[in-house]
Amino acid sequence: MTLSSRWSAGRLLLQLGRLALAVVFLAAAYGKLRPQNAVPWSLASLKITPTSLGLSMTFFAMQVDSYQLLPPRAVSPFAHALPWTELGLGVLLLAGFALRYVSLASTLLLALFYAVVIRSYALHLTINCGCFGPNEKLDAWTLVRDGFLFALGIAVTIAAFTIQRRRCHALSASSPPHPERAV
């Protein structure tokens, strides 16, 4: 495999990884913002109104609280901010905008999720994960899934930084020498 073909394979994998992460974040945001009493992915679940949004947020706050990690005062702001953060990251990943920084932020968030899930599993907390909506059991499968997503986040971030650096090198090599330096 030549250097250029390896580079294009890397770029393809980066694009696929970026899209996969975008889908994951958008699905997670949808699961938290949709009306919690509606059947997932049904037409009723797409009818998001200010009232249903307020209920979904407070319902998600109960799931955050069940992790017994944050004081009640911090639970509500965190629960209100997380779905929108996931939505924002999902949209930015889908658009491919500022990919290095967005993928880095996504990986940090996935690292946080992974750490919290490991802690809860180690403490034998019988709780719902709340990752992609309500009534989702936190079990060994959640650990495997979150570990895989964290690894994917790392891979996408490394690829985004590496490809950007190579592009900068390629640009500097192809550009003519600086006039002052030539003198």
Add this chain to the structure above:
Amino acid sequence: MTRSYRWNSRISNGHPMRILTSVAAALVVCSCLALCVAPTVAQTTAEWERLSAEKSLGNPKAPIKMIVYDDYECPVCGKLYEQTLRPLIDDYVASGKVYLVHRDFPLTIHLYSRQAARWVDAAARIGKFEAVERTLFDNQMAWSEYGTENPKGIIRPIVQAALTPAEFKRVERLMQGCESNSQNEIKGCAVDTGIQRDLAEGELLPVRGTPTILISAHGQQYPPMQGAISWPILRQFFDRLLSQE
């Protein structure tokens, strides 16, 4: 010729009237069986509903209904009761905003949880559910296997202290044949029927652990929540539900 083939050929060769008569006879037998079984099922359901009402607090017509599947020995259930359900009972249940329903879900991993549930159910049958539930959660560390005090598993004196002598005698009578039973043995203990029904209802949900909370309001049921939820966060959700009216 196999037996089934012979049977099929007999039916197919039989007179249509004979077949119709057989079908009608089968239907009559089934109907008689259903008529015999139905009243028993209805009676059991009515009894369970009556007991369920005894294990509930507040106004049944309250805008919010909250069902809690509990195990009396589970430490998280104790925490939920002390830190969340008590302020809820004193505030939102007392003011008629929430109807709180208790369901038993004694886990087999706990040594004394079924025995505790039996005492509470027996007390519920004489209208003393709240007092006995409260005393068992308040003194969880005294009788549970995770407790710091000895001897463990001795629930009788704790229940006795929460009731008058006359009330305790009535509860004791209901508990006849229950105290010697092991955790999973349900023969000869009349109180166990309600617990078994609660367990069956929970398994249908499905309840995967305790505590599990099921909230419904304005005809809408929300997905089950698991684990301990602090009172300020639960109140926030209830306030949202109440503001929908």
